[in-house]
Amino acid sequence: MWTKDSLCELVREKLGDYKFIAVSNREPYVHTYSGHQVICRRPPSGLTAALDPVMQACGGIWIAHGSGDADRRTVDRNNKVSVPPEKPSYSLKRIWLNKEEEDGYYNGFSNKALWPLCHIVYTRPAFDEPDWNTYKKVNNIFAESVLEEVGTGKAFVFVQDYHLALLPKLLKEANSNIITAHFWHIPWPNEEAFRICPWQNEILEGLLSNDVMGFHIRYHCNNFMETVGQALEARVDYERYEVSYGGKRTAVRPFPISVDFEELDREAQGAEVTAEVDRLKNCLGLDDEVIGMGIDRFDYTKGIPDRFKAIDGFLAKYPEYQGKVIFIQAGVASRVLIQEYQSLNKEIDSLVEKINWKYAKGRWKPIICLRENLPQVSLMALRRMADFCVVSSLHDGMNLVAKEYVASRFDEGGVLILSPFTGASRELTEALLVNPYATDQFAEAIKKAIEMPEAEKQKRMKKMREVVRENNIYKWAADIISELLKFEVGV
Numbered sequence: 001m002w003t004k005d006s007l008c009e010l011v012r013e014k015l016g017d018y019k020f021i022a023v024s025n026r027e028p029y030v031h032t033y034s035g036h037q038v039i040c041r042r043p044p045s046g047l048t049a050a051l052d053p054v055m056q057a058c059g060g061i062w063i064a065h066g067s068g069d070a071d072r073r074t075v076d077r078n079n080k081v082s083v084p085p086e087k088p089s090y091s092l093k094r095i096w097l098n099k100e101e102e103d104g105y106y107n108g109f110s111n112k113a114l115w116p117l118c119h120i121v122y123t124r125p126a127f128d129e130p131d132w133n134t135y136k137k138v139n140n141i142f143a144e145s146v147l148e149e150v151g152t153g154k155a156f157v158f159v160q161d162y163h164l165a166l167l168p169k170l171l172k173e174a175n176s177n178i179i180t181a182h183f184w185h186i187p188w189p190n191e192e193a194f195r196i197c198p199w200q201n202e203i204l205e206g207l208l209s210n211d212v213m214g215f216h217i218r219y220h221c222n223n224f225m226e227t228v229g230q231a232l233e234a235r236v237d238y239e240r241y242e243v244s245y246g247g248k249r250t251a252v253r254p255f256p257i258s259v260d261f262e263e264l265d266r267e268a269q270g271a272e273v274t275a276e277v278d279r280l281k282n283c284l285g286l287d288d289e290v291i292g293m294g295i296d297r298f299d300y301t302k303g304i305p306d307r308f309k310a311i312d313g314f315l316a317k318y319p320e321y322q323g324k325v326i327f328i329q330a331g332v333a334s335r336v337l338i339q340e341y342q343s344l345n346k347e348i349d350s351l352v353e354k355i356n357w358k359y360a361k362g363r364w365k366p367i368i369c370l371r372e373n374l375p376q377v378s379l380m381a382l383r384r385m386a387d388f389c390v391v392s393s394l395h396d397g398m399n400l401v402a403k404e405y406v407a408s409r410f411d412e413g414g415v416l417i418l419s420p421f422t423g424a425s426r427e428l429t430e431a432l433l434v435n436p437y438a439t440d441q442f443a444e445a446i447k448k449a450i451e452m453p454e455a456e457k458q459k460r461m462k463k464m465r466e467v468v469r470e471n472n473i474y475k476w477a478a479d480i481i482s483e484l485l486k487f488e489v490g491v
């Protein structure tokens with residue numbers, strides 16, 4: 001089984017004189033002003049939650065966009081800051097973008113085009129040429145920063161996600177001593193869906209410059225290979241799961257991302273979490289109600305309105321549960337400058353208001369929405385309090401909330417209701433799998449979760465915990481690094 005220590009050893013022994021550089025849009029630690037004080041917080045992001053423990057184990061440099069208003073104040077003259085603040089173990093190098101660059105590259109091409117293109121949730125992607133040009137420009141800015149770091153030496157560069165599809169090609173063209181792996185954190189849709197992107201060839205050429213191209217599940221690998229096969233004059237080898245294009249070979253592999261199981265398991269048992277459970281229960285006025293819970297970045301792919309509709313259906317069909325069940329939805333608004341996200345936030349607020357008005361009795365109301373960036377201890381307390389956790393994504397690469405819930409349930413209690421449209425559902429087969437579009441079935445799943453006998457809950461949770469314990473985040477990183485090592489220059 002992979003652990004933080006064994007990953008650390010792999011890196012120390014095998015990486016030799018290679019620098020280890022991770023690159024992503026989102027940074028793992030954001031410094032912001034709170035009045036005159038500077039505070040450091042972790043963003044609500046699956047990518048950073050997963051990669052941070054890996055970087056803590058491997059050391060190295062993580063290059064990302066500095067998005068906090070106090071970020072510039074906290075870096076040295078090379079734009080670097082050591083993180084995590086409480087136990088520095090790697091270097092975060094920040095890249096600065098102006099508002100136009102951030103808007104065109106991040107809000108624009110990344111999140112108005114690629115995000116809806118890759119998630120089949122019926123939100124139309126918007127392909128805007130100026131945004132695409134800004135995306136190209138910003139990928140070049142990232143490339144310059146990586147190349148400056150590598151100098152004339154050798155490096156393993158671990159590129160993250162859909163914001164940086166063009167980066168590998170830029171790096172390889174500039175320095176042949178660079179080996180790259182790219183992990184695509186979101187789904188890759190089928191060829192027919194992807195081909196509407198007017199710049200699909202440039203994107204594919206960027207990605208096929210990588211030595212290793214990783215997705216969460218094999219299905220996304222297959223979709224990617226089909227897309228390549230249709231769009232480019234490439235040799236697609238389904239036996240070896242490789243693509244050859246322009247004389248370059250790219251291994252395409254599934255690497256299911258995960259969480260730091262041992263750390264979450266340990267944290268969940270801490271006395272501060274017990275105290276936080278009491279504080280939250282008191283503060284939210286909870287007695288002995290059955291507690292359901294969701295934690296999400298508020299995104300239209302996460303199926304948040306769909307779960308509220310199921311709660312409504314459940315309370316209408318089984319009125320005996322009115323007054324006895326409370327659903328706590330935690331999470332923060334995301335990408336608020338994009339119109340679809342503004343509509344989603346309005347829809348969430350109005351559904352909560354409508355459902356609470358419909359069923360409220362005295363002090364009890366069925367849904368509590370905690371719309372703030374809660375500290376880790378509160379998120380952990382929620383996981384521990386929740387009799388059931390709902391993950392109802394309409395489409396999701398993996399979904400770490402599901403794995404975090406499982407890893408936190410050291411007591412083997414709790415039920416996970418999980419959408420089959422998440423990557424996580426391939427591994428967490430002991431969850432109650434329910435289609436979030438099917439409101440009636442979803443309502444029945446809530447009833448089943450509440451009424452499930454303790455022995456069955458325990459049996460299911462135990463199995464899921466074994467899966468997450470074994471397939472933890474260190475295994476994910478070790479598998480990718482081991483694959484990369486096969487491409488070591490000169491070997």
Ligand code: GDG
Pocket residue numbers: 042043044045046047049050185186257295296297330331332372373374375376379396397398399400401404
């Ligand atoms: C992408 C893919 C894939 C949520 N709300 C708050 C908060 N969170 C934390 C959760 C979790 C993370 O954010 C969200 O993880 P997800 O996996 O759901 O992902 P996305 O951000 O959509 O990420 C996804 C992931 O990349 C990794 O590859 O699993 O499929 O879409 O850690 O606990 N954290 C805080 N406040 C919140 O309100 N602090």
